Every structure is written in C-alpha cells, then in structure tokens.
Amino acid sequence: MIQEIATKIDMVSNEIIDEYFEDHMRIFESDNEKKREFYKTISIKQKRWSKQQTCIVEGCSEKSIKRSHTIQKSGPIASVSRNSLVYVPEQDYKTGQLVIKSKGINEASTFPGFCSEHEKIFSSFEEDKNLFSEEAITLQLYRTVCRELFRLSVEQEMFQKQMEEYISFRDSKFLLMTKERLTEKWLKENDVNLTSISFREDSLLKALEKNIQEIAETYNVIESQHLAQLTEAIKNNNEKSLNASVVNVDTLIPVAMSGFGAFHVTEDRRVLVFIGVYPNVEKNETCIVLFSSSEDKDYFNAYMNQFTNILDLLNIVERFMVRGTDHWFIHPQLWDDMSEQKKQTILSETIIRGKGIDFPLDYSIFDELRSEIIEYAEAVELPLEEQNKLASEKEKLNKAFKSDS
Structure with missing residues (x-):
C-alpha cells in the first residue's frame, strides 16, 4: 500500500x-x-x-557619500545636456526592457562609491x-x-x-x-x-x-x-606604466560614457577594455580614453591598431554604446531626432549583448557628425583603402530605418 x-x-x-x-x-x-x-x-x-555604502577604497571603513560622480558633471555631462537634462538608457523594471530616460545632470553618472575624504582626490579636476x-x-x-x-x-x-x-x-x-x-x-x-x-x-x-x-x-x-x-x-x-590610450578629437561627439566592453581572442580568453568618452562643448572637442590590463597588452594594441582616423574612433564609441556598456549619456536632441525604429534597434541590441566590441555596427548612431566627417574626407585625395572605408561608412548612413512621419 x-x-x-x-x-x-x-x-x-x-x-x-x-x-x-x-x-x-x-x-x-x-x-x-x-x-x-x-x-x-x-x-x-x-x-x-x-x-550610502562602505567606501569602496580598500581599507576604508567610512560611509560613502550618496552621489559620487563617475563622469564629471561639469564638462562631459553638461556638454551633452539640454536644460540640465541628459538621456540615459535604463531598464524598465515593469517590462524588463531597456528604455531611454531623462535624468538631471546632478544625478547622472553617480553611485555611492567614496567617502567624503576619498572624494577629495578627484577635486583637482572634478570642477x-x-x-x-x-x-x-x-x-x-x-x-x-x-x-x-x-x-x-x-x-x-x-x-x-x-x-x-x-x-x-x-x-x-x-x-x-x-x-x-x-x-x-x-x-x-x-x-x-x-x-x-x-x-x-x-x-x-x-x-x-x-x-x-x-x-x-x-x-x-x-x-x-x-x-x-x-x-x-x-x-x-x-x-606611464598603464596599458592605456588617450586620443583628443577636434570635434564634439555628443555622448558621455564610461564602462567596459570585451572581445574574445579564443573561446576561453576574453579581453576587457575600459572606455571613457568626455566631450567638451566649449572647446568643441572630445577626449577618448581606453584602458586594458597589462596582461592583455598585445591583444589591446592589436585591437587599437585597427583604428587610424576619426571615423574609426567614432566607430569605437558606437560599438561600446551597443556592444559594451549602457552607462552612456546622450544629448536629448540627437535622440529625439532619431526614428523610433532606429531607437529600438539600438536599445534592443544593447540589452541583448550578443556580440563583443570587435564586431562593427552596420548602421550609424551619429548621422550628422558622420556625414560632416565624410564630406570633409571626400574633399581631399585619399588612398584606395581609405576610399573603401568611406564607402562602408556611407552604407551605414543609408541603412534603412523607417521614419516616424
């Protein structure tokens, strides 16, 4: 029984x-x-x-302040703001989808990281x-x-x-x-x-x-x-001991960003690359910083050697936005001017994370800037290889996205 x-x-x-x-x-x-x-x-x-959390600095037991800026409010964040607001991708906890939200520059790119004392180490350039x-x-x-x-x-x-x-x-x-x-x-x-x-x-x-x-x-x-x-x-x-690359671009890329992306060199070996994109609207320039560990120096250098001009650098920024980190802040006007289909393509690919930062995008995020660079490049005589690159960049601009009109 x-x-x-x-x-x-x-x-x-x-x-x-x-x-x-x-x-x-x-x-x-x-x-x-x-x-x-x-x-x-x-x-x-x-x-x-x-x-508030315990200060992230090793050995410090003090409480952190509530809002440590990762990216400077004065300068990079302000440079991509409209009426002191920026757009940032965040997860909608009701739907699980990535959406664009408006955020004030005082709250943008903050985390409870450092105590008031250790926060002072950034004061020399924070303002x-x-x-x-x-x-x-x-x-x-x-x-x-x-x-x-x-x-x-x-x-x-x-x-x-x-x-x-x-x-x-x-x-x-x-x-x-x-x-x-x-x-x-x-x-x-x-x-x-x-x-x-x-x-x-x-x-x-x-x-x-x-x-x-x-x-x-x-x-x-x-x-x-x-x-x-x-x-x-x-x-x-x-x-100078760091495995880093710093490039100052004489044009404004309308996004501020920090975080990391990755690419695989073998099935089991992944290289992490940190990025910082710091636009300065007053000087119409952008500082791009990339950093990897010394253990990955050869792989990092090989990755960076692919990028030789401003269009290549623009491609790096776009790749990291979609294939790397979602910790980016974009100028509201640029986002508002995009078609809804293009917005959804960017956000859906960002949350899926199916490919690494070694995979190029087949579309353009910064259309106006890319068009200006292409127009300038076409005005000078270029080697065949560079001409082929320009043709590829034009194809990105011609990627079909339905307009909302």
Missing part, C-alpha cells in the same frame, strides 16, 4: 515537472504574477544604488571641464573601474537573491499543483501530508547560476588586474 502511494505521488510530480520543462512559464497564473516574481528582487539594486594631465586621466579611470566593481557586486547580489526567491516560489507552486492533481480527497483517504517538493535539474536555474559565476569571474579579473594596476600607478605616480 505504501509503495503504491509513493508511486502515484512520483508519477504525478514527475508529470508536472515534465510539463514545467516544456514551458517554464506555466507555473505562473498570470503575466502580473510572473513580473512580480522576476522583478521583486530589483528593490535590492535600487536600494544599493540609492543608499574642471578638461582632463589635462596623465594623473587626472588615471584618477578618472580609477573611479570608472570602481563604479563597475560596485555595479557588478550589486548585480551578483541581486541575481543570487532572485535565484533563491525563484526556487522558493517554484517549489511552492509544484507542491500546490501536485496536491490539486492528487485531489484533497485522495490525500485524506491515504493519510498523506505533502509538505515540500523540490528538484535541482532546472535549466532556468542553471542559466542564472552561469550568469552569477560569470559576474564573479569578471569582478575578480577587474579587481586583481585593472584596479590593482591603477592603484599601483596612482600610489607611485607612474601613470
């Missing part, structure tokens, strides 16, 4: 599990319940970003509208790396909590569905009291576990390589 009861319970529970494997979403009674479960752990992310010295560039890279470490730690905590919450929700649903299918009458007749049902072979959880592991591995690489090398350079006033 006991064996028969156990066999029936196994049969019913396995039947439910098989149905779940066919469609993981069947355990949700409605879209609202699904959204509620998947996004209720988002509050962890929101709280971490909005509350300045330019990055003049190697020291200033190194300090800017330092807080860019610190901000990314903070972001990764928040995401790891959020995904870990999300996994725990989902397991609890899934198992409670399995228990309820099993009881319903066995029927209350059968459970009473056979004196069965089911209290829990659980299993581990879940592809959805494996995907979450893989995501958490990848975040942890990325965090460890950045902390042990990029942060360590920047800290050492600052400590010893040896900025």
Whole structure:
C-alpha cells in the first residue's frame, strides 16, 4: 500500500515537472504574477544604488557619500545636456526592457562609491571641464573601474537573491499543483501530508547560476588586474606604466560614457577594455580614453591598431554604446531626432549583448557628425583603402530605418 502511494505521488510530480520543462512559464497564473516574481528582487539594486555604502577604497571603513560622480558633471555631462537634462538608457523594471530616460545632470553618472575624504582626490579636476594631465586621466579611470566593481557586486547580489526567491516560489507552486492533481480527497483517504517538493535539474536555474559565476569571474579579473594596476600607478605616480590610450578629437561627439566592453581572442580568453568618452562643448572637442590590463597588452594594441582616423574612433564609441556598456549619456536632441525604429534597434541590441566590441555596427548612431566627417574626407585625395572605408561608412548612413512621419 505504501509503495503504491509513493508511486502515484512520483508519477504525478514527475508529470508536472515534465510539463514545467516544456514551458517554464506555466507555473505562473498570470503575466502580473510572473513580473512580480522576476522583478521583486530589483528593490535590492535600487536600494544599493540609492543608499550610502562602505567606501569602496580598500581599507576604508567610512560611509560613502550618496552621489559620487563617475563622469564629471561639469564638462562631459553638461556638454551633452539640454536644460540640465541628459538621456540615459535604463531598464524598465515593469517590462524588463531597456528604455531611454531623462535624468538631471546632478544625478547622472553617480553611485555611492567614496567617502567624503576619498572624494577629495578627484577635486583637482572634478570642477574642471578638461582632463589635462596623465594623473587626472588615471584618477578618472580609477573611479570608472570602481563604479563597475560596485555595479557588478550589486548585480551578483541581486541575481543570487532572485535565484533563491525563484526556487522558493517554484517549489511552492509544484507542491500546490501536485496536491490539486492528487485531489484533497485522495490525500485524506491515504493519510498523506505533502509538505515540500523540490528538484535541482532546472535549466532556468542553471542559466542564472552561469550568469552569477560569470559576474564573479569578471569582478575578480577587474579587481586583481585593472584596479590593482591603477592603484599601483596612482600610489607611485607612474601613470606611464598603464596599458592605456588617450586620443583628443577636434570635434564634439555628443555622448558621455564610461564602462567596459570585451572581445574574445579564443573561446576561453576574453579581453576587457575600459572606455571613457568626455566631450567638451566649449572647446568643441572630445577626449577618448581606453584602458586594458597589462596582461592583455598585445591583444589591446592589436585591437587599437585597427583604428587610424576619426571615423574609426567614432566607430569605437558606437560599438561600446551597443556592444559594451549602457552607462552612456546622450544629448536629448540627437535622440529625439532619431526614428523610433532606429531607437529600438539600438536599445534592443544593447540589452541583448550578443556580440563583443570587435564586431562593427552596420548602421550609424551619429548621422550628422558622420556625414560632416565624410564630406570633409571626400574633399581631399585619399588612398584606395581609405576610399573603401568611406564607402562602408556611407552604407551605414543609408541603412534603412523607417521614419516616424
């Protein structure tokens, strides 16, 4: 009798599990319940970003200020603002989609990173509208790396909590569905009291576990390589030891950006590259900074050697916007003038992250600037190779996007 009861319970529970494997979403009674479960752990992310934390500087136990700017408010952020507002891509926690939101320049590019004392190390250039010295560039890279470490730690905590919450929700649903299918009458007749049902072979959880592991591995690489090398350079006033490239462009690229992207050199070897894009509207120029670890020097140099002119640099910026980081701030007018289809293409590719920063875009983000550069280049005699590049750049401008008119 006991064996028969156990066999029936196994049969019913396995039947439910098989149905779940066919469609993981069947355990949700409605879209609202699904959204509620998947996004209720988002509050962890929101709280971490909005509350004071322990200062990120190693060995400091002081509380951080609430808003440390990653990118300077005065200068880069202000240069891409309209009425003290910039546009930034952020995740809509109700839909899970990436959307463009308006943000004031006081809040843009901030995180609770440094205590008031360590915040002072950036004061020499924080109010300045330019990055003049190697020291200033190194300090800017330092807080860019610190901000990314903070972001990764928040995401790891959020995904870990999300996994725990989902397991609890899934198992409670399995228990309820099993009881319903066995029927209350059968459970009473056979004196069965089911209290829990659980299993581990879940592809959805494996995907979450893989995501958490990848975040942890990325965090460890950045902390042990990029942060360590920047800290050492600052400590010893040896900025030249860094594996970095700084280019000043005599035109305004209407986006401010910091973060990192990556490309694979083998299936198992990934190179992380940090970027900073700092426009200066008053001088009509843009400073572009790229940085990688000394361990990846040869790969980084080979990557950078592909880019020889201003159009190439514009392509780097566009690649990082879509294939690298979503920590960018764009001039509202530029975004408003785009067709809705083009906006959605940029945002959908940004959130998918299917390709690395070694994959070019087949369309243009900065149409007006690209057109001006092409027009200028066509006025001079160019080698055949450069002419072919121009033809490719024109094709990006001609990429078909439906207008909204």
